[in-house]
Structure formats: C-alpha cells, structure tokens
Amino acid sequence: xxxxxxxxxxxxxxxxxxxxxxxxxDLDLDENSTCVxxxxxxxxxxxxxxxxxxxxxxxxxxxxxxxGTQEARHHQAFVFQQPVMLRRTVExxxxxxxxxxxxxxxxxxxxxxxxxxxxxxxxxxxxxxxxLSGGERQKLALARALIASPRLVFLDEPCASLDGxxxxxxxxxxxxxxxxxTQLILSTHDMGQARRLADQVVFLLNGKVHExxxxxxxxxxxxxxxARAFLNGDIVE
Amino acid sequence: xxxxxxxxxxxxxxxxxxxxxxxxxxVTTSFHNSGLAEVLLPEIKxxxxxxxxxxxxxxxxxxxxxxxGDVDAILVHSKAAEEAFVADGFGTHRREIMYNDFVLIGPxxxxxxVAKAASAAEALQKxxxxxxxxxxxxxxxxxxxxxxxxxxxxGQEVDSFTGWYRxxxxxxxxxxxxxxxxxxxxxxxxASWLNFGNKGDLALLFSGDxxxxxxxxxxxxxxxxxxxxxxxxxxxxEDWLTSDRAKGLINGYTVDENALFVxxxx
Amino acid sequence: xxxxxxxxxxxxxLVLTFDAELMEISAxxxxxxxxxxxxxxxxxxxxxxxxxxxxxRLRRAVIAVLNALMGLPPVVVGxxxxxxxxxxxxxxxxxxxxxxxxxxxxxVIIIVPLIASIAHQSLRDLWQEYHDLLISMNVTQxxxxxxxxxxxxxxxxxAALAGFGRAIGEVGAIMIVGGNIDQATRVLTTAIALETGRxxxxxxxxxxxxxxxxxxxxxxxxxxxxxxxxxxxx
Numbered sequence: 001x002x003x004x005x006x007x008x009x010x011x012x013x014x015x016x017x018x019x020x021x022x023x024x025x026d027l028d029l030d031e032n033s034t035c036v037x038x039x040x041x042x043x044x045x046x047x048x049x050x051x052x053x054x055x056x057x058x059x060x061x062x063x064x065x066x067x068g069t070q071e072a073r074h075h076q077a078f079v080f081q082q083p084v085m086l087r088r089t090v091e092x093x094x095x096x097x098x099x100x101x102x103x104x105x106x107x108x109x110x111x112x113x114x115x116x117x118x119x120x121x122x123x124x125x126x127x128x129x130x131x132l133s134g135g136e137r138q139k140l141a142l143a144r145a146l147i148a149s150p151r152l153v154f155l156d157e158p159c160a161s162l163d164g165x166x167x168x169x170x171x172x173x174x175x176x177x178x179x180x181x182t183q184l185i186l187s188t189h190d191m192g193q194a195r196r197l198a199d200q201v202v203f204l205l206n207g208k209v210h211e212x213x214x215x216x217x218x219x220x221x222x223x224x225x226x227a228r229a230f231l232n233g234d235i236v237e
Numbered sequence: 238x239x240x241x242x243x244x245x246x247x248x249x250x251x252x253x254x255x256x257x258x259x260x261x262x263x264v265t266t267s268f269h270n271s272g273l274a275e276v277l278l279p280e281i282k283x284x285x286x287x288x289x290x291x292x293x294x295x296x297x298x299x300x301x302x303x304x305x306g307d308v309d310a311i312l313v314h315s316k317a318a319e320e321a322f323v324a325d326g327f328g329t330h331r332r333e334i335m336y337n338d339f340v341l342i343g344p345x346x347x348x349x350x351v352a353k354a355a356s357a358a359e360a361l362q363k364x365x366x367x368x369x370x371x372x373x374x375x376x377x378x379x380x381x382x383x384x385x386x387x388x389x390x391x392g393q394e395v396d397s398f399t400g401w402y403r404x405x406x407x408x409x410x411x412x413x414x415x416x417x418x419x420x421x422x423x424x425x426x427x428a429s430w431l432n433f434g435n436k437g438d439l440a441l442l443f444s445g446d447x448x449x450x451x452x453x454x455x456x457x458x459x460x461x462x463x464x465x466x467x468x469x470x471x472x473x474x475e476d477w478l479t480s481d482r483a484k485g486l487i488n489g490y491t492v493d494e495n496a497l498f499v500x501x502x503x
Numbered sequence: 504x505x506x507x508x509x510x511x512x513x514x515x516x517l518v519l520t521f522d523a524e525l526m527e528i529s530a531x532x533x534x535x536x537x538x539x540x541x542x543x544x545x546x547x548x549x550x551x552x553x554x555x556x557x558x559x560r561l562r563r564a565v566i567a568v569l570n571a572l573m574g575l576p577p578v579v580v581g582x583x584x585x586x587x588x589x590x591x592x593x594x595x596x597x598x599x600x601x602x603x604x605x606x607x608x609x610x611v612i613i614i615v616p617l618i619a620s621i622a623h624q625s626l627r628d629l630w631q632e633y634h635d636l637l638i639s640m641n642v643t644q645x646x647x648x649x650x651x652x653x654x655x656x657x658x659x660x661x662a663a664l665a666g667f668g669r670a671i672g673e674v675g676a677i678m679i680v681g682g683n684i685d686q687a688t689r690v691l692t693t694a695i696a697l698e699t700g701r702x703x704x705x706x707x708x709x710x711x712x713x714x715x716x717x718x719x720x721x722x723x724x725x726x727x728x729x730x731x732x733x734x735x736x737x
Contacts, residue, residue, distance in 0.1 A: 055638050055639050073641050080635060080636070080639075086650070088654060097640060100646055261684075266700070270700070270701055278685075288686075290685075291684060292601065292683075293683060305589045305590055306589075306591055306595070408700050409700070410700030410701050411699070413702060432701060434702040434703040435703075436702075
C-alpha cells in the first residue's frame, strides 16, 4: 500500500477571477499527525483544505503526495462546514460512497448500520436526511466520510455552530478515527478544540502560512507576535 | 438508447399488426359526414374480408395523399382536379360511382329571399345584392371549388366581396357550426346538412338546380408511380362499389327519410 | 348550456355501460400517449441530467433551443413528421404513416423539449446543492447523472406528468400523422374534433369529459405508484 505522506507543498496558489484566495503556500506534513488549520476569517482556511484535497484548481506551484495526486484522491474524504445532505434516507446517505464503488447493496447497508451506530444515528436510519438537525447532519457527514476507510479526512470547521455536547461527540468520533489510523486535517475557530486535537498547527494569515509548528510549542510559545495576539483573542491583520 | 427506442417502435408496430387485408382510402369530409361510410364499410368487410381505412380530409388533401402514395385509392368530388390527377399519372383511371347534391342553407326567415329564386345563380345574386352574411369553406375543398364556380356563373367576383363574405378555412362541419353561430348563409352538401346536429335557426332554403349536383368518383392510385399501392385490393373495392349490391345500399340510404345519394356507376 | 348537461349525462352513460367504441379509443389514447411518454422520458431525462452536470460548448444553445421548442406548434410537428413518413418522403419505405407508431413519433417530438426543460430546471438546482460533495467524492459523469436523476425523481415525475398532459390532449399533430382512422388511429382528441365537426356537441363534450377523467386518473395513479405524496417532506 503506497503512502500519502510526506506531503510537500511548494508555492501553491489558487486564484479566482484573478484574485488570490490562498497562497503561495509552502508546507510539509508528515504521517501520524492531526493537523489543525487556524486563522482569522478570510485567511484562506477553506481554500487551503480544498486546494490540498484537489477540488480547488491549483493555479501555480505544486502539491506532491508521496503516492501521486491521482492515487491520493482515492484515499481522501472531505467534510464540509455545511454538510450536503443527499435527498435520501440516512442509511442511503451513509452508504453512498460504497454504492459508488459498486459494493453489493446488502453489504453496503450493513456497513451503513455499523457506522450509524458509531455516530449515534442508528435510531434514524430510515429517516430522510434532509430533516436532520445540524449536529445530526455533521455526524452523518462524518459517517459518510469514514465509511469507505479513507486514509485522510479533511474537515472544514466540523463543529461550527454546534453546542458543546455535540462538539464533544464529534471530537470523540474523530479521535476514534485517528486511533483507527485515519489522518485528519481540520480547520477550526475553537482554540479549545485545536488544543485537544492538534499534533501540528498551521496558522494562516492573509492566505499565507504564517507559522507551522508542533502543537505543544505553538500553544505554549508561539514564534510570531501575530500568532501570540491571535491566541490571546486580539484582532490580527 | 437508439436500440431501446427501436425496440419500442417494433413493439408498437407488432401491437397493431392485423390479419385481415387492409387498404387505405382518402375520402372527403362531406362523404364521411353523410354517414354512408358507416353503412358500406361493414358490408365491404363482410363481403370481401377487406378492411378499408378511411382518411377523412378535404378534397385538396385527399388528392395530395394520393399523389404522395400515402393511400391506395381516393373517393372525391371535384371533376377537373380528378382529371388532372389521372392525366398526371397519379391515378390509373376515374370511375364515377354516385352523386348527391349541394343545398343552400340560411337563416329560416331568409332575409335575401333565396327560397324563391329560380336558379342557383339567381339565389347567389340575391345574397350578393343584400350583402347578408355568407360563410365560405375557403379551404380549397371540392365544396369550396363548387361554391366558387357558382359565384362565377352568377357573374360575381369573390375577391371584391367585403365583410359579409366570411371564408373560414375549415371543414364542412366547422363551417356549418360557424354559419349556425352567425346565422349566415352557406353552401353545404345535403348529407352533411342532414347529419348536422347543431342547426340552430338555419334552414334548407334552396336546392334542386342541376348545377348543384355533386358527382363522386373513385380513383385508384397508380402502382406505376407508387409500387406499394395495393392495386388488387383497390380493384376489388371498385368492383364492389359498382356492383348491384352497392347500388341497393347507396340508393336505399336515408337520413330523416331523405335519400342522399343516387348511384350512377356504369 | 344544454349541450354541457347533455354531454355530462352522455359521458356518464358511456362510461357506465363500458361502451365498446369508447373503451377502444380511450385505450388507444392511453397506449399512444404512454408509449410516447416512456420514450420521451428515456430521451429527455438523461439529456436534462447531462445538461446539468456537463459544461460543453453548445450547452447554453441547447438549453435555449429546448426552451424555445417547448412552444412548438403541434401542427408543424405533425406536418414535418408527415412529410418524413410519407411514401414520397425519406422514411416512406417504413410504411409508418397513419399508424399509431407515427402518432407516437410526433408526440415524442412534441414532449421531449417540454420534459427536458422542466427536468433540467430541477436537476440544475439539485446539482448546485450536490456539486461540492460529488466533486469531492470524485464521481464519474455517469454516476453524477444517476445520482441526480434518482434523487430528483419527485421533480422528474412532475416533468413527466406535464409531458403526459400535453400529449394526451394533443390533437393537431396526431390528426395529421394518424389520420383519425376509425378502429386504427382514432383517439379521444381526434374523435372530439370529428364529433365537433359533425355538430354533435353533446357527444364531443362527453368524450371531452372522459378525456379529462382519464388524465386525472393517470395523474393520481402515477402519484400513488411513486408514493411521493406520502414521503412528502423533501
């Protein structure tokens, strides 16, 4: 089995209508680390995630996965800040990635049932996904992302607008997934969450990687004054 | 995708496939409206085991269908056009079968006084003089052509008519409906008039002039032009239509105790 | 008004006594229209899905043409199909003119743009909703189309029913290509035209009421079969 990591990003940049959304970015990420992307609103967190995932177009620079971009896409999943609910039942939503891969229906259903139990949606299997609450949607999106056993999952502010209890439940699912060998790259505004989950922190400012360091040193002794200010809750520009 | 569609077509065709011999004949609206077809067709089917599918259209379209080879025979009433049809080689020959007659219909109080006219030409002159509403088929059908020739023989110029002359561009039934709604004069074949169910205030005002006779003729489509035309079936039908059996049925057909057709095949 | 009442009561009796001729032309109306509907859906639905998910050069033009063709006069379609299928036309050898097949062809041409346009509207909206997820999942073009078509099935049913409505009530085209031949190509609408021409308004109206009843029945049946009314929420 070929490896995704190490990931080398050099001068990566994405443009929309001539404006730079993020970049140029230089970044090195290694295996077995949960990488948390933080930064003020508009600093390019979402754009960085989609750029790495490959759904935003790379305008210049390079993103090199150890196994190659094409192969890497197959081992990744993405959870959006506003998860997309397919107009199907919860069960069919969770099973969808397996359906795409041609998994037999009975097996896909069984797997969906297992994952629904893990994320606590087993009571709602036959409900329409579009009637779920925000927290339930996020859990469904997680189960849907994890069911095909990806090696890397991107999460864009997975707990934005969720209450403390739902946030903890989702963090539990994430730590379980990591324990099972799934790498995570997530963005968040919740510094508590960043501290709880991060092994590595990427601090974005104005579309550029301002600081990238191990979580321990970042949270105890940020290298730059901007990072220090951001952690203190001051306005950073 | 194309294969699926093709399969559906085949299924549809298979669904309508039929064991009895089938031929198609274009007839005029006026013939069909007479109701005679509903008497003749079952008899033809019983005698010849031949299903005649009728396409009920105006004379112009009937001739057009014959020219294109989309029917096997036509039964129409427009002598000049029929002779041209045969002369151009689209039909093998023209065989006269029977005739009925045209009648002048109008408001029952007869404001133009056509009921007292001595001839069809005089009746039309009265209408033109009074400028009472007149509905014309205006669809290039046999009846329309007849009407135009009658105006010409009455010394009238149709193109010069003003608002009282309404060319509706429709079949006999639709034109009668229009005339009934406007309480207007109209030229109709007797059969359509008798079978018409929406007479309103209209009444039959003038008939009987020899120029109003309406000769129906049968023309088989020429297989030299259209090899798929069912010549044998068309010949069988012609023999039947000119037989004594057809003569009895045609002469004996009545609507409200009025005989409509006179058999005159030779 | 008298005609209206006479028509209603006549319709009632025709249906109640299972009038053989009425049953025959009603069955033919359904056969032709449903046949045309199935074929049209098989063409229009994938086309609509393709237009929703795929960006190609003539896409806008195709959509504009489809929208314009929604208003295509049936008589013109009838004439074109007639000329094509006539013995002297390019497809004359098939001998399809004045058969139910010809009527199906004409109706397919009339309702494909309608179904495709309506279906495309709803598929486009759904695609906007699904776009990010499906792109992220790296699905093939074919899988995108299947997912959209399946998840939008309720809206597609509406599109199909619109097509059915237009086809079952259509008279201009099928009159020309079918010829309104008794026991071969006579359907409810052409029979109505015929009876109107004969001035028998009551019978024409009776047939009209039967036609309306048939259309309502089919609509209800299709809704019931798909059970969309019960699932409701989405």
